[in-house]
Every structure is written in structure tokens, then in C-alpha cells.
Amino acid sequence: MMTATAIFAPFLAPYHPIDDANLLYSEEPPSHQFFFGTDSQGRDIFSRVIYGARISLSVGLLSQLMNSIIGIILGLTAGYFGKWWDDLVMGLTNIMLSIPAVIFALAIMALLGPGLINVFIALGLTNWSFTCRITRSQVLFTRDLNYVKAAQALGYGKIRIMFTQILPNIVGPILVIATLGIAGAILMEAALSFLGLGTQPPTPSWGGMLAKAREQIFTTPWISIFPGLAIFTTVLGLNLLGDGLRDFLDPHTAKKV
Amino acid sequence: MFAYTVRRMLQFIPTIFAITLIIFLLLNVLPGNAALMAGGKNRLPPEVMEKLKERWGLNKPIHVRYMLYMKDLAQGDLGTSFFAREKVSQMLASRLWPTLKLACTALLIACILGIPLGFYSALRQGTWVDTITMVGAVSGVSMPQFWLGLLLMFLFSVQFKLLPTFGYGEGAAINLILPSLTLGVGYMALLARTTRAAVVEILTQDYVRTARAKGLTEIWVNRKHVFRNTLVLLLTSAGLQFGSLIGETVVVETLFSWPGIGSLLVNSIFYRDTPVTQGCILVIIIGFLIINLVVDLLYGVIDPRIKYQ
Numbered sequence: 095m096m097t098a099t100a101i102f103a104p105f106l107a108p109y110h111p112i113d114d115a116n117l118l119y120s121e122e123p124p125s126h127q128f129f130f131g132t133d134s135q136g137r138d139i140f141s142r143v144i145y146g147a148r149i150s151l152s153v154g155l156l157s158q159l160m161n162s163i164i165g166i167i168l169g170l171t172a173g174y175f176g177k178w179w180d181d182l183v184m185g186l187t188n189i190m191l192s193i194p195a196v197i198f199a200l201a202i203m204a205l206l207g208p209g210l211i212n213v214f215i216a217l218g219l220t221n222w223s224f225t226c227r228i229t230r231s232q233v234l235f236t237r238d239l240n241y242v243k244a245a246q247a248l249g250y251g252k253i254r255i256m257f258t259q260i261l262p263n264i265v266g267p268i269l270v271i272a273t274l275g276i277a278g279a280i281l282m283e284a285a286l287s288f289l290g291l292g293t294q295p296p297t298p299s300w301g302g303m304l305a306k307a308r309e310q311i312f313t314t315p316w317i318s319i320f321p322g323l324a325i326f327t328t329v330l331g332l333n334l335l336g337d338g339l340r341d342f343l344d345p346h347t348a349k350k351v
Numbered sequence: 352m353f354a355y356t357v358r359r360m361l362q363f364i365p366t367i368f369a370i371t372l373i374i375f376l377l378l379n380v381l382p383g384n385a386a387l388m389a390g391g392k393n394r395l396p397p398e399v400m401e402k403l404k405e406r407w408g409l410n411k412p413i414h415v416r417y418m419l420y421m422k423d424l425a426q427g428d429l430g431t432s433f434f435a436r437e438k439v440s441q442m443l444a445s446r447l448w449p450t451l452k453l454a455c456t457a458l459l460i461a462c463i464l465g466i467p468l469g470f471y472s473a474l475r476q477g478t479w480v481d482t483i484t485m486v487g488a489v490s491g492v493s494m495p496q497f498w499l500g501l502l503l504m505f506l507f508s509v510q511f512k513l514l515p516t517f518g519y520g521e522g523a524a525i526n527l528i529l530p531s532l533t534l535g536v537g538y539m540a541l542l543a544r545t546t547r548a549a550v551v552e553i554l555t556q557d558y559v560r561t562a563r564a565k566g567l568t569e570i571w572v573n574r575k576h577v578f579r580n581t582l583v584l585l586l587t588s589a590g591l592q593f594g595s596l597i598g599e600t601v602v603v604e605t606l607f608s609w610p611g612i613g614s615l616l617v618n619s620i621f622y623r624d625t626p627v628t629q630g631c632i633l634v635i636i637i638g639f640l641i642i643n644l645v646v647d648l649l650y651g652v653i654d655p656r657i658k659y660q
Contacts, residue, residue, distance in 0.1 A: 185369075188366075189366065189369050189370060189373070192366060192370070192636065192639065192640060192643070193370065193636055193639075194595065194597045194598040194635065194636075194639060195595070195598060196595075196597075196598025196599070196601060196602075197597070197598060197601070197616075197632055197635055197636065200601065200616065200617070200620060200632075201374055201377050201378065201628070201632055202377065203620060204377075204378055204619075204620040204623070204625075204628050205377050205378060277493065281493075281495055284495050284497075285495065285496075285497065285599075285602045288495075288497050288602065288605075288606075289601070289602065289605055289617050290617075290621070291617075291620065291621075301495075301497075304495075304497060304498060304501060307501060308497075308501060308606065318498070318501040318502065318505065319502070321498075322494075322495060322498030322499075322501065322502070325495045325498065326490070326493055326494050326495065326498065329493040329494075329495075330489065330490060330493035332493075333489060333492060333493050334489065337489075
């Protein structure tokens with residue numbers, strides 16, 4: 095199953111570009127063809143689902159990018175400098191791990207108020223602890239290896255060593271975490287929008303559409319199907335890609351499964 | 352073991368202290384939000400707003416407010432809701448039981464179905480049961496809970512009219528079925544995946560080969576050697592992922608209009624009812640910490656090699 099996943103991951107993942115390409119067509123006024131039916135305001139759900147992809151994917155990608163950058167910088171510096179900075183960063187990471195991510199995101203949304211930009215910020219700040227931990231442990235492992243020592247002997251600066259010598263060697267696991275993180279962020283954006291705290295109507299977002307569908311489940315049940323299906327396939331694709339990448343980058347697990 | 356438990360409990364204190372500080376700062380750096388919101392669309396006249404701020408204690412500087420908050424907290428007082436005029440601790444107490452009931456039922460469903468499925472598919476790798484389980488598991492992890500909830504709601508409540516759609520129904524068991532199923536499926540998928548991975552890993556270990564070489568029957572090997580070791584691996588990731596189950600409770604409670612802590616939290620965020628938001632978050636995090644402690648203690652029960660120093 096895992097190898098099948100690894101093989102199919104490249105085929106499963108690139109459907110985002112296809113979604114993005116379709117955006118050109120859906121710029122036309124909605125409800126000229128009702129592939130997925132229309133919602134209560136006569137808007138074509140097909141178009142809205144495709145538009146929603148813009149929101150979901152950009153939220154997923156950008157907030158995870160933010161998470162990765164925070165995690166990498168904190169992890170690299172904590173592992174490399176050590177001492178009190180390491181203690182501080184690790185303390186912060188442990189606290190972050192002891193707060194469920196959704197709850198922390200909700201707290202940030204409570205501060206900033208509902209809205210798309212605020213979702214970016216909330217999700218971008220909540221999920222960096224895993225990246226940070228892995229980066230730090232990898233730094234601790236590579237710090238005393240010979241090539242890093244050689245770089246030190248050559249008189250490279252600390253920051254240069256961190257980014258040119260250590261970072262390239264730990265890109266693999268970080269990439270895997272990031273892929274799965276994008277999937278998580280998309281799910282979380284959908285959940286926040288569903289709760290009414292994320293993307294505000296009339297901007298189409300998958301989670302927001304489902305919130306609307308909940309009110310109309312007795313009259314127009316088809317509304318609830320397609321936005322959810324869109325979230326599901328996107329997240330599934332990313333999860334499979336993440337699993338595939340992990341197996342590809344880590345021959346140890348690939349061999350076993 | 353007892354000393355260890357006590358020491359772990361003591362470790363809670365700085366963690367909770369740090370968390371209250373973070374949450375308090377997050378929710379209180381913008382003063383007077385609640386007073387602004389109280390008038391709804393029509394802004395209140397400034398003198399009324401000043402009065403409200405005074406009553407809610409929002410006119411004091413933030414460090415003074417934090418001190419007051421911590422002083423009350425030390426006495427078990429979580430403050431008073433801005434709008435409901437009710438003690439936050441009372442509001443939380445009345446909402447705790449529905450949430451616990453929902454989360455525990457979901458957990459039970461997940462464990463009863465997820466672990467055996469994962470176990471079975473690891474032992475019968477490559478069969479159709481294995482394939483279906485793993486496809487189902489990946490799907491279950493990738494599915495937004497509230498969507499699954501909507502689909503179940505549509506199927507069982509709207510089409511077949513078997514189960515009620517929303518609400519707590521005065522605690523009737525029939526109202527519990529859909530929410531707990533919705534909440535449980537994601538966790539079940541996760542457990543099935545983790546169990547399978549753990550069993551696959553353990554089956555390659557030397558002691559399993561030794562046990563087989565001793566001539567033990569396959570059932571005995573699985574029961575004595577594989578299952579017990581699986582539990583240790585399983586406990587780690589199940590405990591780690593419990594946080595996501597708690598997070599999903601918020602969404603599922605809102606979807607099913609379940610009167611639990613999660614829906615209280617979401618409502619309080621809408622109304623900027625800061626004391627309630629703070630209280631909910633605190634209770635949820637403490638719950639999460641307690642679960643982590645229980646997981647740590649369970650290691651010792653399952654795996655006698657682990658000694659608590």
C-alpha cells in the first residue's frame with residue numbers, strides 16, 4: 095500500500111495546477127452551467143468550489159511556509175547556539191505542543207477577529223513546533239560531524255554554516271512535515287471558515303460553503319457534497335504525497351513496508 | 352510511581368502558569384473590545400462604554416488585570432461572563448459533562464474499531480481487508496470532520512429519518528450517535544494506521560522470530576509478543592494525537608449544536624466574551640495535560656521495563 099502510494103503520489107498531487115488553470119474559465123459570470131447545482135443565491139457551486147481552491151491552497155501554502163520558516167530559524171539557532179536560547183526555544187515549543195493547534199488558532203482568531211488575513215496569521219503561528227523540534231535534533235546530530243568542523247576551520251561564519259552546511263542536509267524531513275502541514279492547514283482553514291471565523295462571505299471558501307449547507311440540509315442537500323469533496327481530495331492528495339515523499343526520502347521505512 | 356505522579360502534577364504548575372500568561376496576553380492586548388461589541392451595530396455612547404469598561408475591569412492597565420486574574424484563578428474563580436452575568440466556572444461546569452460524554456464515546460468507537468482493524472490488516476498484509484482498511488484510513492484522516500458529519504446527518508436524519516439532526520436532546524443516547532460517530536471516525540482512521548505500522552514494525556523484531564522458532568502457535572505469538580509491544584508504540588502516538596481530537600470536538604459540537612465546552616468557546620469568541628474564552632481554553636488545555644499524564648503513567652502499566660525514577 096505504501097509503495098503504491100509512493101508511485102501514485104506524483105500523479106495524485108499535480109491536480110492543483112489543473113484547478114488553478116480552470117480559474118480562467120470561472121471568471122465568467124457564475125450560474126451559466128450548473129455542474130454542481132446552485133446555492134441559495136443562485137450562484138454556481140462548481141465555480142465557487144473552484145474559486146474556493148484559490149483560498150484554501152493559498153492559505154495552506156503560505157501559512158505552512160510561515161510555519162516552516164519560523165520552525166527552521168528557531169530550530170537551527172536553538173540547536174547551534176544552545177545554552178539559554180535553546181532552553182527558551184524548547185520551553186516555548188513544549189508549551190505549543192501542549193496546546194491543541196485548533197485551540198491556539200481559535201485564541202488568535204479571538205484576538206484578531208474573523209477574516210482571511212487573520213486566518214493566515216493564526217495558522218502561520220500555530221504549527222511550527224514539529225519543524226522546530228526536528229530541525230533542532232538534526233542540528234544537534236550534524237553539528238559535530240566533520241564537514242561542519244571543516245567549515246568552521248575554514249572560518250565560515252555561524253549563520254553561513256547554519257544555512258549552507260547544515261540546512262541542506264535536513265531538507266528532506268522538513269519537506270515531508272511541510273507537505274503534511276499544508277494538508278493540515280487546509281483542513282484547519284476549512285474548519286475555521288465553517289465556524290464562521292475564517293473567510294467571510296461572500297468570498298467563496300470550502301468551509302464557509304459547508305457552514306451555509308448545514309442550514310439548508312433539509313431543502314438543498316447537494317450543496318454540502320461538493321465543497322467537502324474538494325477539501326477531501328485536496329487533503330488526501332497532499333497526505334499521499336507526504337507519505338510518498340517520506341518513503342522516498344527515507345529508504346529505511348520504504349524497505350520495511 | 353506515586354512520587355512520580357506527584358512530581359508530574361507539580362510540573363503542571365509552571366506550564367499552566369505560562370499558558371495562562373500567553374492566553375491572557377493574546378486575548379487582552381486590545382482593550383475594550385467587548386465594550387465595543389456590546390452595542391452591536393449601533394455604537395454605544397462614550398459614557399456608557401466607560402461604565403461598561405469599569406464594570407468589567409477593562410479600564411485598568413494590563414499587568415494589573417493579569418495580577419487580579421491570577422489572584423482570582425488561585426481561588427478557583429474564573430471571572431464572570433461579560434454578557435451572561437453568570438460565573439464562568441458555573442457555565443463550564445454545566446458544559447463539561449456533554450463534552451466528556453461526546454469525547455469518551457468517540458474515543459471508545461475509535462479504539463474498538465480502529466485497533467483491531469489495524470492489527471488485522473498488518474497480519475494479513477496485501478489482502479482486500481488490508482487494502483480497504485488502509486484506503487479507508489488515509490481517507491478518514493484527510494476528511495474534514497464537519498463534512499462527514501453533514502453527510503451522516505443527511506443520510507440518517509434527512510433520508511432515513513432515523514436519528515435526530517441537531518441538539519443534545521436532554522442527554523438522550525440517540526442524540527449522541529451521530530456526533531460521536533463523526534468525531535470518532537478521524538481518530539479511528541489514525542489508530543488503524545498507527546496500529547498497522549506498529550505491528551508491521553514489531554513483526555520484523557528478533558523476539559517475534561524467536562517466539563516462532565520456539566514453536567509457539569501463531570495465535571500465541573500474536574497475543575503474547577506482538578500485541579503487548581504494539582500497545583506501547585500505539586499509546587505514544589494516540590496520546591500525541593489526542594489534541595487533534597479535542598480540537599475537532601469544537602467543530603463537531605458546533606455542527607451538531609451540542610451544548611459542550613467547544614461550542615461555548617466558539618460563541619464566546621464571537622461575542623468577545625473574554626473571560627469565557629479564557630476559561631474554556633484553560634479547561635481544554637488542562638484536560639489535555641491530564642490526558643498526557645495518564646498516557647505517561649499507562650506506559651508503566653503496559654511496559655514493565657519502564658521504571659519511573
